[in-house]
Amino acid sequence: MKLTIVRHGQSVFNQSNTFTGWEDADLTEQGIAEAIEAGKRIQRHGLHFDIAFTSVLTRAIKTLYYILEETNQLWIPVEKSWRLNERHYGALQRLNKAETAEKYGQEQVHQWRRSFDVMPPLLKDDDKRQAKKERRYQLLDQKAIPSGENLKMTLERVTPYWMDTIAPQIKQGKHVIIAAHGNSIRALVKHLENLSDEDIVNVEIPTGVPLIYELNEKLEPTNKYFLENEQG
Numbered sequence: 001m002k003l004t005i006v007r008h009g010q011s012v013f014n015q016s017n018t019f020t021g022w023e024d025a026d027l028t029e030q031g032i033a034e035a036i037e038a039g040k041r042i043q044r045h046g047l048h049f050d051i052a053f054t055s056v057l058t059r060a061i062k063t064l065y066y067i068l069e070e071t072n073q074l075w076i077p078v079e080k081s082w083r084l085n086e087r088h089y090g091a092l093q094r095l096n097k098a099e100t101a102e103k104y105g106q107e108q109v110h111q112w113r114r115s116f117d118v119m120p121p122l123l124k125d126d127d128k129r130q131a132k133k134e135r136r137y138q139l140l141d142q143k144a145i146p147s148g149e150n151l152k153m154t155l156e157r158v159t160p161y162w163m164d165t166i167a168p169q170i171k172q173g174k175h176v177i178i179a180a181h182g183n184s185i186r187a188l189v190k191h192l193e194n195l196s197d198e199d200i201v202n203v204e205i206p207t208g209v210p211l212i213y214e215l216n217e218k219l220e221p222t223n224k225y226f227l228e229n230e231q232g
């Protein structure tokens with residue numbers, strides 16, 4: 001059984017090296033082009049899907065829809081969940097590289113950068129960046145809405161979604177595509193490949209390149225490859 005995973009293309013915040021997290025940045029023209037190219041590669045590879053999963057953030061949703069349009073599959077069911085959202089970067093959201101270093105110092109940035117369980121500074125309840133205020137998350141248990149996450153917390157809220165919602169669909173024989181974010185995909189890769197906390201911090205997921213896993217009946221990977229650009 002093949003599983004397709006795609007990290008969304010470049011967003012307007014990526015372009016300015018700004019922490020995005022749960023901020024709802026749109027794709028840039030380049031990000032759209034990456035999504036369309038991913039769709040073309042999937043089409044050339046002859047992959048088809050029965051169901052799609054994505055986050056509730058525009059950049060991942062649009063990446064998925066550009067791929068579904070390119071592969072004439074806009075008709076398939078799509079499930080969106082906050083659990084596939086990017087890691088929540090707390091009060092770092094909307095800060096760029098220079099502002100972060102200036103505000104918190106290079107030493108602190110360096111410590112955060114490769115840590116698994118160190119928290120970023122949290123958003124205060126009255127901060128305008130607080131997700132709790134958005135209609136998008138209104139129906140959720142407000143305690144589940146983070147004001148910042150370490151990588152461990154992101155993994156812990158993505159993995160149950162895989163176990164309870166995505167894996168059963170694959171076991172029923174459905175071909176699945178997941179369009180998500182760097183850290184939510186890391187959670188899936190860590191679980192699928194049974195990687196350690198140390199290993200996963202160093203795994204980088206390229207944007208816009210379809211990652212294909214071939215899974216056995218126990219959903220263990222028997223093969224893994226990226227749909228790179230075919231020459232010619």
Ligand SMILES: O=C1c2ccccc2C(=O)c2c1cc(NS(=O)(=O)c1ccccc1O)c(O)c2O
Binds near residue numbers: 019092096100113119
């Ligand atoms: O500061 C962080 C950081 C802080 C808190 C939690 C996680 C991270 C984190 O994961 C991270 C960071 C910086 C950089 N590189 S950077 O210092 O060049 C940088 C800083 C600010 C914005 C974007 C940048 O590219 C990274 O590549 C990261 O993966």
